């Protein structure tokens with residue numbers, strides 16, 4: 256037993272030493288230091304040495320990715336290591352996103368949004384050059400969904416908070432936990448869900464309560480029995496609509512009127528490590544995450560962007576927000592598919 260431990264220890268020490276003396280050794284040493292600093296900064300504690308070594312290797316890979324990326328000074332955005340940097344892309348996607356799009360919804364909404372579904376903002380023509388619903392007082396502080404695939408609840412809540420402020424003049428912080436626990440028709444709490452089903456629940460329930468009444472737990476619980484009465488004073492919606500699909504012009508019309516819930520592919524290494532600027536990095540249109548668009552504008556260099564409210568805490572991106580490229584040429588789906596699946600609730 257003791258000899259086994261000694262052997263493991265010897266291998267571990269020699270692997271560190273050889274790492275430090277081989278080519279790239281300086282990087283290895285500074286990566287070890289950076290990992291230690293990072294662990295202290297984000298209060299990360301690992302259960303044992305093998306786990307720590309495993310996490311260090313993932314961290315180092317992410318660190319190298321970030322450093323290599325930032326050498327390109329021509330990019331419109333920057334990356335940084337953040338609290339997710341000891342996770343692989345797959346782990347991150349499994350634990351910090353959570354949009355689940357029903358089979359066939361893309362085909363259905365293409366048809367419906369073009370032909371059937373009303374889009375009340377279709378004739379909006381006086382959109383200003385820029386708009387930030389944060390400055391209009393219609394956006395609550397950025398939250399952190401934790402290790403829970405509940406992005407859909409955060410996306411829906413931010414949109415309901417927005418329309419409540421715009422229509423009723425009061426900004427209230429609403430409960431994602433209520434949606435995780437109670438909006439279980441199709442949606443599955445931290446396993447995943449979709450914003451439209453969250454809106455349907457709020458309509459059926461005749462409202463949603465405040466965060467204070469029903470605080471976030473980052474895990475699915477039993478639906479609170481007094482939800483109905485708690486809901487009464489907080490916020491209600493009368494319906495919701497879909498923005499015509501793959502149409503950033505239509506999306507602009509909607510966002511000019513209220514914050515809009517959208518699906519997005521937000522799981523790549525660049526997106527996950529975004530720290531500022533206007534994102535136009537590598538990503539596809541595999542919608543696995545949900546966010547809320549709370550504004551739009553144009554940089555001094557003339558790059559148009561959307562302002563996205565995320566639910567990965569305030570240390571991610573620009574204090575929890577991302578500016579992401581708007582009006583992408585030859586990609587009607589929008590950057591990372593953000594124009595493919597967009598909903599807004601009605602007051």
Ligand SMILES: *[C@@H]1O[C@H](CO)[C@@H](O)[C@H](O)[C@H]1NC(C)=O
Pocket residue numbers: 329
């Ligand atoms: C830098 O960015 C500009 C604008 O996007 C582009 O036109 C130019 O080709 C880029 N230069 C390099 C070296 O990538």
Ligand SMILES: *[C@@H]1O[C@H](CO)[C@@H](O)[C@H](O)[C@H]1NC(C)=O
Pocket residue numbers: 374375376377378
């Ligand atoms: C937009 O304008 C057209 C033409 O005037 C009209 O037929 C349509 O009903 C309007 N749409 C809405 C949502 O008001």
